Amino acid sequence: MAVCLRCGMWSLLFCCVSSHLKAVLAEDSEICENLRLGQYLCKDPKIDEATQEPENCRDTTAWVECLPAPNISCRLSNGTEIKFNGEEVGFNKTIPCRNV
Numbered sequence: 001m002a003v004c005l006r007c008g009m010w011s012l013l014f015c016c017v018s019s020h021l022k023a024v025l026a027e028d029s030e031i032c033e034n035l036r037l038g039q040y041l042c043k044d045p046k047i048d049e050a051t052q053e054p055e056n057c058r059d060t061t062a063w064v065e066c067l068p069a070p071n072i073s074c075r076l077s078n079g080t081e082i083k084f085n086g087e088e089v090g091f092n093k094t095i096p097c098r099n100v
């Protein structure tokens with residue numbers, strides 16, 4: 001009984017460690033949209049003078065282009081991994097049209 005309990009704990013530990021490892025490895029090539037705040041900058045939307053809303057509004061959302069920070073590597077939506085130099089667009093982010 002005591003032996004089984006112990007091996008149960010070991011396999012639990014092994015399980016935790018390996019899932020942690022997996023998480024670390026996956027972080028290498030995360031999808032650009034999943035970058036944390038501070039790892040990218042998004043352009044300001046162009047505001048339409050007449051409506052005071054972003055120019056590319058459709059329904060209630062618009063989008064802006066986001067640029068990952070220099071030396072950030074992530075996957076584009078087409079699956080290609082790129083190391084960014086801070087000037088390339090990595091992904092589009094949707095934003096609400098009002099209250100920008």
Ligand SMILES: *[C@@H]1O[C@H](CO)[C@@H](O)[C@H](O)[C@H]1NC(C)=O
Pocket residue numbers: 070071
């Ligand atoms: C990016 O990485 C290169 C090569 O490792 C390094 O020379 C450069 O200073 C880094 N740039 C930034 C902004 O961290």
Ligand SMILES: *[C@@H]1O[C@H](CO)[C@@H](O)[C@H](O)[C@H]1NC(C)=O
Pocket residue numbers: 076078079080
């Ligand atoms: C994905 O898009 C990037 C940028 O448009 C391009 O350089 C790359 O070749 C594309 N990869 C594939 C597999 O289509």
Ligand SMILES: *[C@@H]1O[C@H](CO)[C@@H](O)[C@H](O)[C@H]1NC(C)=O
Pocket residue numbers: 077089090091092
């Ligand atoms: C962002 O959206 C625009 C317009 O739909 C498109 O031309 C552009 O390729 C998109 N960029 C990315 C990185 O998805």
